[in-house]
Amino acid sequence: MPFKVKLGLVYGAIGVLLVLFVIAFQYDTAFILEWLPFILGGVPLTLFICFGGIALAVVLALLGALGRLSHNALFMGVANFYVSFIRGTPLLVQIFFIYFAFPQLAFKPGVPEWVQPLLVYNIAFAAILALGINYGAYMTEIFRAGIQSVGHGQAEAASALGMSSAQTMRRIVLPQAVRVIIPPTGNEFIAMLKDSSLVGLAGAAELFYRAQSVGKAESHSYETLTVAALIYWLLTSIFSFFQKRLETKMGRGHVREEVAPPRARGIA
Amino acid sequence: MTTSPVIRIENLEKHFGRLQVLKGISLDVGVGEVVVILGRSGSGKSTLLRCVNFLEEPTGGCVEVDGTRLEAGAPSRARRERIRAIRLKAGMVFQDFNLFPHLTVIENLVEAPCTVKGESRGEASKFAEELLAKVGLADKRDEYPIRLSGGQKQRVAIARALAMRPQIMLFDEPTSALDPELIGEVLTVMKNLAKEGMTMVVVTHEMGFAREVAHRMVFIHEGEVVEEGPPDKLISGARDARTRRFLEAVL
Numbered sequence: 240m241p242f243k244v245k246l247g248l249v250y251g252a253i254g255v256l257l258v259l260f261v262i263a264f265q266y267d268t269a270f271i272l273e274w275l276p277f278i279l280g281g282v283p284l285t286l287f288i289c290f291g292g293i294a295l296a297v298v299l300a301l302l303g304a305l306g307r308l309s310h311n312a313l314f315m316g317v318a319n320f321y322v323s324f325i326r327g328t329p330l331l332v333q334i335f336f337i338y339f340a341f342p343q344l345a346f347k348p349g350v351p352e353w354v355q356p357l358l359v360y361n362i363a364f365a366a367i368l369a370l371g372i373n374y375g376a377y378m379t380e381i382f383r384a385g386i387q388s389v390g391h392g393q394a395e396a397a398s399a400l401g402m403s404s405a406q407t408m409r410r411i412v413l414p415q416a417v418r419v420i421i422p423p424t425g426n427e428f429i430a431m432l433k434d435s436s437l438v439g440l441a442g443a444a445e446l447f448y449r450a451q452s453v454g455k456a457e458s459h460s461y462e463t464l465t466v467a468a469l470i471y472w473l474l475t476s477i478f479s480f481f482q483k484r485l486e487t488k489m490g491r492g493h494v495r496e497e498v499a500p501p502r503a504r505g506i507a
Numbered sequence: 508m509t510t511s512p513v514i515r516i517e518n519l520e521k522h523f524g525r526l527q528v529l530k531g532i533s534l535d536v537g538v539g540e541v542v543v544i545l546g547r548s549g550s551g552k553s554t555l556l557r558c559v560n561f562l563e564e565p566t567g568g569c570v571e572v573d574g575t576r577l578e579a580g581a582p583s584r585a586r587r588e589r590i591r592a593i594r595l596k597a598g599m600v601f602q603d604f605n606l607f608p609h610l611t612v613i614e615n616l617v618e619a620p621c622t623v624k625g626e627s628r629g630e631a632s633k634f635a636e637e638l639l640a641k642v643g644l645a646d647k648r649d650e651y652p653i654r655l656s657g658g659q660k661q662r663v664a665i666a667r668a669l670a671m672r673p674q675i676m677l678f679d680e681p682t683s684a685l686d687p688e689l690i691g692e693v694l695t696v697m698k699n700l701a702k703e704g705m706t707m708v709v710v711t712h713e714m715g716f717a718r719e720v721a722h723r724m725v726f727i728h729e730g731e732v733v734e735e736g737p738p739d740k741l742i743s744g745a746r747d748a749r750t751r752r753f754l755e756a757v758l
């Protein structure tokens with residue numbers, strides 16, 4: 240039997256088992272059909288938070304990576320602290336801190352009024368801020384590795400032509416680093432889709448929040464959480480598909496070029 | 508060749524940690540002069556070349572290129588500006604080409620004139636096309652570097668350096684990474700450049716090129732200039748035993 244057929248049979252068997260499970264535990268189809276539109280109504284907010292979050296994360300990761308590679312003690316120190324502190328604390332704590340603790344600070348005695356709007360956000364904005372800051376710290380390492388993957392000779396050639404280090408970074412190094420950075424950034428986006436459910440715990444009416452609040456109130460958590468899980472799975476599968484295609488496209492062509500023969504630099 | 512020097516290297520020293528690679532080298536290069544630097548690997552010849560445009564920071568001594576003078580010293584904003592001024596006067600060609608792989612051939616050539624000198628794309632492209640014709644690669648204008656042979660890459664790299672209209676050209680083993688059958692085309696371009704009167708400092712093992720094109724050969728050993736002179740004189744009658752041994756090995 241060909242391997243692919245065997246694999247298909249295994250998938251089929253898993254599917255049948257899941258259906259049997261659902262039947263055995265009397266999945267309430269009528270209930271879920273009634274509430275499905277409400278739960279699906281959380282998808283736009285989930286996607287909005289994730290697109291906003293990844294956009295912010297990309298900006299912070301770029302700054303973080305430049306900071307960590309900088310020879311300036313201030314930039315490097317701030318970047319190192321950012322990465323260490325954010326990666327060393329739970330995302331859930333960060334979300335709650337931004338949404339619940341910041342507003343408290345805003346209304347401490349003596350805090351000027353103009354500061355208040357800087358510390359009090361609606362939940363969607365707080366979610367974007369928290370996810371963006373958190374993922375930015377992890378992605379800093381991806382960006383740093385991408386920048387460092389561009390051969391040293393490139394920067395050398397650019398500076399020999401009189402380009403400043405900023406020009407070299409912007410015109411020569413970053414455009415080449417992007418090829419390396421984009422595929423893992425797609426992976427981070429997919430991971431963020433799932434982590435965005437944590438924002439529901441702070442009260443954002445996104446996918447997970449809707450599923451679990453209906454489920455709890457109506458004692459149908461089994462039905463609503465199953466459907467929420469399936470929607471997350473569907474969303475991540477769709478984005479994985481595009482991410483894989485992007486990865487293949489990016490991997491082609493120029494990358495091989497960079498594997499130049501190693502050579503002792505300087506003394507020769 | 509006794510014109511006023513366009514490159515003055517005075518008492519140049521370079522340490523890598525405790526290792527001293529250049530031990531006080533002095534060398535003048537006149538306008539239009541072609542100087543070939545010889546020496547075993549590890550002798551410091553590449554380091555010397557890379558100190559001229561400060562890709563390597565010298566730890567002592569002084570470099571002057573076309574009137575811009577800079578001593579070894581600590582980094583500062585003013586110093587960075589001086590280094591840039593020197594780099595604008597000195598084109599450099601590397602052993603492993605270092606073309607920009609994300610840019611086409613013509614874009615490789617116009618990148619620095621546009622970003623650094625603020626030339627318009629139009630005028631930069633026009634000059635770039637002239638240079639490509641000169642190195643025999645006008646038809647490769649819109650190719651990406653990955654599609655070029657090593658010899659073609661190096662010729663593009665020479666054109667890219669010339670696009671900045673430098674006063675002098677530095678060549679750091681320009682043919683060492685090439686297959687033997689591709690070396691000739693690069694040397695031809697360099698010979699033509701020399702004929703046009705370009706001031707050139709070349710680190711190479713190509714003795715044929717040195718004999719034919721160089722006005723002066725400089726032999727470096729363990730960070731010091733051991734001997735220098737016109738190619739014929741040096742090849743036939745080197746005074747120093749180390750020079751003789753080296754020449755016997757490469758000739």
